[in-house]
Amino acid sequence: MSHAAPRRKPIPPARVDLRVRIGTLELKNPILTASGTFGYGDEYAHVVDLSTLGGVVTKTVTVKPRAGNAPTRIAETPGGMLNSIGLENVGLARFRDEKLPRLRVLKATVIASVGGETPEELETLLRALGREKGVGAFEVNFSCPNVAAGGARYWADPERLERTLARLKPLTDRPLIAKLSPDVTDIRETARACERGGADALTAVNTFVGLAIDLDAMRSRLGKATGGLSGPAVKPLALARCWEAAHAVRIPVLGSGGIASGRDALEFVAAGATAVQVGTATFVEPEAATRVLEEMREWLGAHGHARVTELIGAFRAEHAQEHAPATLAVEERS
Amino acid sequence: MSHAAPRRKPIPPARVDLRVRIGTLELKNPILTASGTFGYGDEYAHVVDLSTLGGVVTKTVTVKPRAGNAPTRIAETPGGMLNSIGLENVGLARFRDEKLPRLRVLKATVIASVGGETPEELETLLRALGREKGVGAFEVNFSCPNVAAGGARYWADPERLERTLARLKPLTDRPLIAKLSPDVTDIRETARACERGGADALTAVNTFVGLAIDLDAMRSRLGKATGGLSGPAVKPLALARCWEAAHAVRIPVLGSGGIASGRDALEFVAAGATAVQVGTATFVEPEAATRVLEEMREWLGAHGHARVTELIGAFRAEHAQEHAPATLAVEERS
């Protein structure tokens, strides 16, 4: 029932140019793994050749190691899952001394995710890692819903985002990517604040705050009351936020939320994303990111796109609204 | 693995007192149908005895009839559906003259949903309907994601909400229920603003803005770019918002979002809702509201609750956080 776009001549998928650019960093292709869903990369090295991916976004690290939240940390919900990990991570020192060297050996393009409860903590992280070999870019997690301090709501303030990014910017020569929370009234405002502050790119979006109650025990199905919702259930919501953010700024946007297929990834690209991140899908299928990449390549080839960049923002909301007067002047007519 | 709450002696489900109060309106039970998912009530009268439900929230009416948005208006997504109806409705005059008389015959407790692009339009509606026989309460739709003007974002401004409600309040002697959008940074702020403005209750929440792209046609799977997401997929998100809103105000809250079973309904009650609305589930199962009601009654009886009101807000987020220091002082220890 839909009007197909004009047909192009197919080209061999292997010849599709998938390279994209995030600030000064060139990625082989737009498929990355999402922070917190692929460990520190090496866990999956025996099933996924990390060097074939666009990049690996590592688990958010904080200055000190964090033990994370008490159980239960996971609850499945229809089409999605809630998590309340609470930023369990090995901390800055072990990340730099043990994890990064391994990732260098695996030839992964590493995007190091950093998180802090205050602007100062983020400065400490960037001062320590900002010029470290083997880090391609930094993703600043401004959007964790699962920590008592320094979480998504703390960072939902556009001014704080702008000021903090302006302080971080001089501390590294690598691109800075600001990862945004979807739980805001207008993501265009936080997006623009990050751009003003000097972010080289945005990631839209982190998980959505959610709650599930175990009635019989009359407590949360998680150890903490709320968690973050991810997976296919949130894809339409994440896509809407990604589309809005991408149209509000000139810097590249990385899409995240429910991506599980090449078509999902391309929906985000069409909505304006330069690259995308595969998260929860990896829990279902360890090789999800690789499959998403191959499906994307196939689709682009079959539809005659020589470069993935042709498709960035290709979706325009030019809809046949002209046939639908919102208010019918019934009184005037009858 | 969870610690069960202390057991009570079961009581016959038929003896469970399900009555709840929304301002001056007493409802037989807490199960209502959600606006826009049950028409004007009479469409389902041959399969559902409307008089047995807590209430029927009718399709949002506007001053003038609206033809609604161009097709496509529905797109299923994992665990949910997007809709872009665009407030198609018969308008104030026909609602009052044709729909209300029918609902009076069917002995339904009617909650009339009203929507406007401006505070003035809402005043017009309340002036016309405010003292109409057969309307038990009004739900003011401050949260439609699918209209160009007067939608969720327009009404996300706490001050506008407060001022508008203060103007509507004198126009009716029936309870005023403000229906809120989930797409805000902090629902406690819009909730409190409505309370200050004089709302007798809140409904949390309406649908979530979402987008789905048809790649082949390179356009939205809906006629308009974005739509509103509803159904099981959004339940964890809606529940979190309902819980937050309920704890921010003293007035009753009606829960809405993904409710499809008695347990779902009771999760909202436990989170603080005085009543709940069944929406998308009715599309799956026309008698969903009736089943939800019976399942709720059974569960309360089996768990020895003589009154549903005992359970309102029973969920407390007292979680075993004491075992989980957020930051481990590893350096200090080792």
Place this chain on the structure above:
Amino acid sequence: MSTPQRTWRQVAAKVRAHREYGAGFHWLDLEVPTGFAAPVAGQFVQLLLDFPSPVLLPRPMSVASASRRGGRLRIGFLYAPVGSGTRALAKLAVGDTVHVTGPLGRGYPLAERGTPVLVAGGRGVAPLLMAADVIAKSRRRCEFVFGARTASLLVGHAEARERLARNGSRLHVATDDGSRGFRGNVVQLLDKLAGKLEPPLVIHACGPHGMLAAVARWAMANGARAHLAMESVMACGTGVCRGCPLPRSNEARDRVLAEGAAAAALKGNPEWAMCCTDGPVFESRELDWERVE
């Protein structure tokens, strides 16, 4: 049009037969409990898989046959597994439960005076197989025009021929590639046949919207009546969600505006007709074919 409204119910039905039907199509036979009203050709139901289902909403499906065996009503469906919902449907085994809401919508007015011409495109043959049955039972004849891209896609061709043979009705086949019957589309074939048939013609058609638009235009240009079974993405199927709009013609819009309350069971929207309750079968003059997608 026949308007058996508000007789629908949701019932639990049992799968009694389920088989491959050629060209990737499946035939599904369900036994519905008493209390489920007998459907009219052109009506549809909402099929919902038993819990746990991989999809949320029920799927609309035209009734392709209805018969009684030992007092029990059986309804048949001809469908193609195209997405998650219909692919999950394809896994149903005999004895499994499916939830059925129906019968829904308005069917074909098969009793309308004139020479009945049934026009089917591809899987649109489903409700017309049933229409042919009903016409045969009432001892009238019809012309059955059946088109597809190529011979192998003439799904239900044998079944149609068999049902039609009973009362001297005739099957006319068209394929785009000429691999069977007339080379061309159903409208070209209709145009060729029309001269030999006794007017007025009453066309009952089902198929892709593009084909239905062409049939509708042909009918309006040639003084025939045409009843077209339309589709739309649906949620409720019962008229409450307002999710399945089809554009009304100017003529229909003006009529709804004039009739006001009386039109379309109080739900009349002058701009958009609802596929599920105003249709799915519409007379050609009801819709604005320029705006049908």
Place this chain on the structure above:
Amino acid sequence: MSTPQRTWRQVAAKVRAHREYGAGFHWLDLEVPTGFAAPVAGQFVQLLLDFPSPVLLPRPMSVASASRRGGRLRIGFLYAPVGSGTRALAKLAVGDTVHVTGPLGRGYPLAERGTPVLVAGGRGVAPLLMAADVIAKSRRRCEFVFGARTASLLVGHAEARERLARNGSRLHVATDDGSRGFRGNVVQLLDKLAGKLEPPLVIHACGPHGMLAAVARWAMANGARAHLAMESVMACGTGVCRGCPLPRSNEARDRVLAEGAAAAALKGNPEWAMCCTDGPVFESRELDWERVE
């Protein structure tokens, strides 16, 4: 513990047998393609239904048997349909495809020196049936203590007896209501038996966490070693999501802190062990049983 790490893969497996096993349990046999490593007793896999599935995440399931037939590896599972995922699993027919990620986690150290005592509670019998097999194959004897609320819930009782009979191992049954064997729980029975067995005892147990905590405490109090197969809600099953924490004992915490980097394959969290990669089998001293839920 045996630590066959990073040998897991996700493969498409075929259902070769699927039958009711009594008391509402099912036995599922899957044939996995070559390349899938042979699992050790106590290890688990993640079972994922083929698309379209009504649930999102795979479900963790202990391996209850592993055998080769004609060069092909078959793995068996004993499970109860308790929710949407396992109920959908229960609909699988022979020939259907299931995706299996594994083998995952650390199994029982069955070669550990001492008298092996297998302690099973309810459906916890699954990995211990396999453990009994392995012990039998290595021509050693074991004591098998099997408890349930009542006789009818002693699922796999006959299977256990048969497997044990091969090498002179002994089955000891306990039921809370005394409807079969010893009246009481497995720990009481263990306590009664212990005196007659040659120390040191090496207990391998699986069952509800409450039972496992009691077994662990008994072992610590009586100088026995105990290896307990734990459960947790899981997402990845492979250590990356950090979603399946179990509380470490103070002793284990101090060790992780002291060993630092070397501990637990670089992922050591001094506070919480991960069920999926640090376990699911833990020695009694590794966990803080006061905080196990």
